[in-house]
Amino acid sequence: MKKALRIIGKILLAFVAFILLYVVLAYSVSRITVERxxxxxxxxxxxxxxxxxxxxxxxxxxxxxxxxxxxxxxENTISKDTTYQYLAMGWxxxxxxxxxxxxxxxxxxxxxxxASGLSNTAIHATYFSNIKExxxxxKIIISKEQYVRLTDYIKNSFKKDEKGQFIHIxxxxxxxxxxxxxxxxxxxxxxxxxxxxxxxxxxxSGQRCCFWTPIDSAIFSKYEAK
Numbered sequence: 491m492k493k494a495l496r497i498i499g500k501i502l503l504a505f506v507a508f509i510l511l512y513v514v515l516a517y518s519v520s521r522i523t524v525e526r527x528x529x530x531x532x533x534x535x536x537x538x539x540x541x542x543x544x545x546x547x548x549x550x551x552x553x554x555x556x557x558x559x560x561x562x563x564x565e566n567t568i569s570k571d572t573t574y575q576y577l578a579m580g581w582x583x584x585x586x587x588x589x590x591x592x593x594x595x596x597x598x599x600x601x602x603x604x605a606s607g608l609s610n611t612a613i614h615a616t617y618f619s620n621i622k623e624x625x626x627x628x629k630i631i632i633s634k635e636q637y638v639r640l641t642d643y644i645k646n647s648f649k650k651d652e653k654g655q656f657i658h659i660x661x662x663x664x665x666x667x668x669x670x671x672x673x674x675x676x677x678x679x680x681x682x683x684x685x686x687x688x689x690x691x692x693x694x695s696g697q698r699c700c701f702w703t704p705i706d707s708a709i710f711s712k713y714e715a716k
Contacts, residue, residue, distance in 0.1 A: 520700045520708035527696035532631035536640070538688065538713070539578055539627045540706040545688035546578040546614075547644065548621060555634065556641045561648075561656045562615045562670065569667040574617035581647050581674050582684035584612040588663045588671065611674030612659060613648055618668070628713040632695055640695035647687065649673035685709060 534555075537548035551558055551574055562579075564572045623629050632640070648656045649672075657673040664670065676682070683704040692699035698712045 520703035522701035531633040534637040546580040548578040566670040576618040581687040583678040584610040616669040636695040643694040
């Protein structure tokens with residue numbers, strides 16, 4: 491019995507040590523800034539948006555480089571409104587998106603799968619008629635070439651069917667009338683969270699971002715008014 495208790499104690503101690511190490515790592519590495527590419531032409535407006543936990547990348551619904559509505563179909567939203575001008579997309583754990591509408595609904599099994607990288611991922615896509623800058627939404631103006639890189643990064647985050655099309659997840663767990671879910675590529679884990687994905691999107695398009703971060707506030711700290 492004493493031996494079993496010692497083993498349990500060591501496991502708990504190791505778990506606490508890991509969490510502390512993770513928090514220190516997340517805080518310290520997030521402070522390392524990757525600067526914006528020099529001589530960036532300001533040609534295409536995008537946004538980063540947070541709900542206080544999760545970061546989305548917001549892009550024009552359509553422009554000369556990409557018409558997102560051909561893949562993220564209006565008909566897959568409840569409203570089916572074709573007038574929306576902006577599309578916010580976020581990558582994350584499928585279980586969190588579809589099974590955890592509120593933190594009170596979070597199950598231990600969902601959290602463990604997400605932390606370990608054993609679960610599937612999804613893209614949550616939400617249409618907007620207009621975007622307003624505020625503390626939780628920041629405008630970034632990038633070059634056309636950077637926007638192409640950004641779209642390539644986002645498109646590669648979707649799982650595709652045999653025809654190369656995004657796979658719509660049919661569910662009644664929509665957050666509103668303007669959103670839909672799609673199968674995601676890759677695995678979610680403590681080292682690759684929804685915010686890591688968004689930060690990497692900025693990095694792929696040559697924008698100011700963190701060297702690495704699992705949290706939204708670290709990304710937005712790079713865009714605070716000086």
